[in-house]
Amino acid sequence: MGKKVYIETYGCQMNVADTEVIFSILAKEGYSRTSEIGEADLIMANTCSVRDNAEQRIWGRIAVFDKERESRPGVVVGILGCMAERLKDKLLDTGKIDLVAGPDAYRALPRMLRDISEGPQIEVMLSRSETYDDIIPVRTDRNGVSAFISIMRGCNNVCSYCVVPYTRGAERSRDPKTIVREACDVFSKGYREVTLLGQNVDSYLWKDPDGNDVGFAALLGAVAEISPLLRVRFSTSNPQDISEEVIRTMAAHPNICRHIHLPVQSGSDPVLERMRRRYTREGYLEKVSMIRSVLPDICLSTDVIAGFCGETEEDHRLTLSLFSEVGFDAAFMFRYSERPGTLAARKYADDVPEEVKIRRLNEIIELQNSLSLESNRRDVGKRFEVLVEGPSKRNGDEFCGRTTGNKMCVFPASSLKAGDYVDVVVRDCTSATLFCDLA
Ligand code: SAH
Ligand code: SF4
Ligand code: F3S
Numbered sequence: 001m002g003k004k005v006y007i008e009t010y011g012c013q014m015n016v017a018d019t020e021v022i023f024s025i026l027a028k029e030g031y032s033r034t035s036e037i038g039e040a041d042l043i044m045a046n047t048c049s050v051r052d053n054a055e056q057r058i059w060g061r062i063a064v065f066d067k068e069r070e071s072r073p074g075v076v077v078g079i080l081g082c083m084a085e086r087l088k089d090k091l092l093d094t095g096k097i098d099l100v101a102g103p104d105a106y107r108a109l110p111r112m113l114r115d116i117s118e119g120p121q122i123e124v125m126l127s128r129s130e131t132y133d134d135i136i137p138v139r140t141d142r143n144g145v146s147a148f149i150s151i152m153r154g155c156n157n158v159c160s161y162c163v164v165p166y167t168r169g170a171e172r173s174r175d176p177k178t179i180v181r182e183a184c185d186v187f188s189k190g191y192r193e194v195t196l197l198g199q200n201v202d203s204y205l206w207k208d209p210d211g212n213d214v215g216f217a218a219l220l221g222a223v224a225e226i227s228p229l230l231r232v233r234f235s236t237s238n239p240q241d242i243s244e245e246v247i248r249t250m251a252a253h254p255n256i257c258r259h260i261h262l263p264v265q266s267g268s269d270p271v272l273e274r275m276r277r278r279y280t281r282e283g284y285l286e287k288v289s290m291i292r293s294v295l296p297d298i299c300l301s302t303d304v305i306a307g308f309c310g311e312t313e314e315d316h317r318l319t320l321s322l323f324s325e326v327g328f329d330a331a332f333m334f335r336y337s338e339r340p341g342t343l344a345a346r347k348y349a350d351d352v353p354e355e356v357k358i359r360r361l362n363e364i365i366e367l368q369n370s371l372s373l374e375s376n377r378r379d380v381g382k383r384f385e386v387l388v389e390g391p392s393k394r395n396g397d398e399f400c401g402r403t404t405g406n407k408m409c410v411f412p413a414s415s416l417k418a419g420d421y422v423d424v425v426v427r428d429c430t431s432a433t434l435f436c437d438l439a
Contacts, residue, residue: 005031006040007080008061009140011048013197013235014168015081017148019046020137022080022106027138029110042076042113043068044099047083049163051337055083066096076116080106082167085124086341092120103153103168104130126154126169133178136185143390143418145193147186151179151219152198157238159265160276160343161308161336164199171199173206176214176222183223183230192387192419193231194223201234202241217245224253229421231387231404232256236263239287240278247294258295259329259406262287263303267322268315271308274348281322288326299375299405301330306364307357308336309348316360323367329375329405331368335361369431376407376429383425383439384409390418403434411436 005026009019023033026042034040043065048054058079065077078099079091085102092100098120099112105123107130112121131153139147155164156171183194196219198204204216214222216234224232232253237246237260250256262284266272269280279287291298304319323331335357338350352360386401392410393400399413401422410433411424424436 002030002032003041004034004039005042005044006034006037007044007046009046010054010058011046011050011082013148013195014150014153014199015046015048016140017137017150017197018081018103018106018132020140020148021132021135022046022109023138023140024135025106025109029113033138033140037065037068040068041074042078044078044080047079047081049082049086049167049339051334052339053337058083062094062096069096069098076113082163085126085167086163088124089122092122100124102126106132127172128170129172131172131174133174136182139186144190145387145389145419146195147191147193148195148197149179149182149186150174150197151201152204155199156203157200157278158276158343160274160347161305161339163339163342166341168199171203173198173204176206176219179219180222180226184226187226187230190419192229192421193233196220196223196232196234198234199236200238200241202237202243202246215245217243217249220246220256221249221253224249224256228255230255233259233406235261237261239264239284242287242291244290244294247291251294257406258297258404259299259301260291261301261303262291264322264326265303265305266308266311266315267319268311271311271315274310274344275305275308276343281318284322285325297405299329299403299407300326301332301406302326302328303332304334304364306333306335306361307352309344309350309352311336311352311360316363320363320367323364323371327371327375328368329407330372331364333361333364333368373429373431376426376431376434379407379426379434380429381426383423384434384436386411386422386424386436388416388418388420388422407434408432409434409436412438414438 047058069075076098080101084100091097100122102124104127108123152173154169154171206214338345384403386409388401392398398410423439425439426434428435
């Protein structure tokens with residue numbers, strides 16, 4: 001009887017893509033996937049360390065996994081991903097975990113599993129070259145329409161609040177040939193959307209042995225050329241690095257989606273400087289103008305951190321005013337969580353009281369909700385092409401899918417199926433959803 005593996009995935013899209021690589025590596029060892037923890041021989045979590053609450057959730061899951069491990073002899077529990085890299089043998093010290101593997105160590109999993117009878121296994125070496133470029137991921141998406149493709153790993157920035165460079169190591173780019181091949185492969189299997197993933201996609205750079213270097217704009221263009229029916233998205237763009245060349249490449253390819261995720265983190269220069277972000281408020285706004293001058297219909301989303309070290313009320317108001325000025329279509333909003341070992345943890349006091357962080361975050365959320373609603377209201381009456389993802393969560397008679405700007409639409413199911421393109425007209429909206437009729 002083959003063994004069964006169960007994996008829970010936390011954190012960013014990169015972890016989702018990594019879990020697909022891990023399933024592929026384990027499939028070669030005879031492990032089949034299960035979504036039932038109770039029948040798994042191998043129970044793992046692919047973890048995130050970006051904020052303390054992300055790690056707290058994992059500790060809760062470790063307690064749950066431990067019950068399985070206690071009640072069914074032979075069950076192996078493993079921790080993968082960023083928290084494995086950050087906490088290393090501290091995880092093994094709990095006595096509840098048999099295996100710890102960091103983001104660059106997944107090729108070692110088969111060996112670690114074979115050696116597990118000799119005792120707990122740990123592999124947390126970071127690599128300068130690992131990109132898993134030859135591994136064909138086992139897709140875990142539910143709809144068969146949308147796939148993540150990792151184009152690079154690690155991060156060379158040192159944003160002072162961020163743990164990612166420590167958990168994922170130095171930046172390295174993946175061979176573009178393998179990226180285009182993977183995108184072609186998913187397209188031929190019926191997928192209609194790929195999202196190219198990296199912590200800073202604009203610094204993607206493949207050094208070709210023949211001297212023909214490939215940058216992000218060229219890679220993006222090459223993936224977009226696969227088929228006009230393949231939508232191409234990417235994340236994340238860093239404000240200091242996003243280039244006009246990339247924007248022009250988008251303009252030249254209608255199938256590159258009209259959406260850019262451009263994390264701002266703060267609207268105040270002194271805060272941006274302490275965060276070691278390499279742009280100013282003005283620089284950010286200039287990038288937004290440059291993008292909008294080429295792509296007037298672009299949708300913009302962002303990330304923001306409320307209550308970073310030393311943030312004053314004035315700094316906070318500048319963040320609110322920047323949000324209003326840009327009018328983001330969507331945002332991921334967080335309160336600052338100090339991460340041990342980061343520059344900010346070593347250098348600055350985490351001095352904004354928790355209740356102030358929460359209040360500021362709530363003010364940002366409230367403002368963004370009204371901006372999202374305004375943005376959606378402007379779309380009422382307009383026609384959009386939507387890529388059908390499948391039945392809507394709330395109502396089985398309806399389907400859902402996104403506009404090129406990444407807005408979620410709900411519309412009558414008709415005879416549509418996932419992967420179809422359909423034209424809709426927006427009838428009504430909330431801040432999160434466009435309610436549409438078929439055009
Ligand atoms: N590479 C991406 C994002 C990585 S982490 C980028 O540079 O934008 C995703 C988001 O988590 C960040 O954009 C930031 O807003 C948030 N984040 C990172 N570290 C954090 C911390 N210590 N506390 C709160 N939010 C944090
Ligand atoms: Fe973290 Fe900054 Fe790198 Fe993004 S660019 S992963 S925020 S260090
Ligand atoms: Fe992603 Fe979390 Fe690691 S955001 S890179 S899984 S710390």
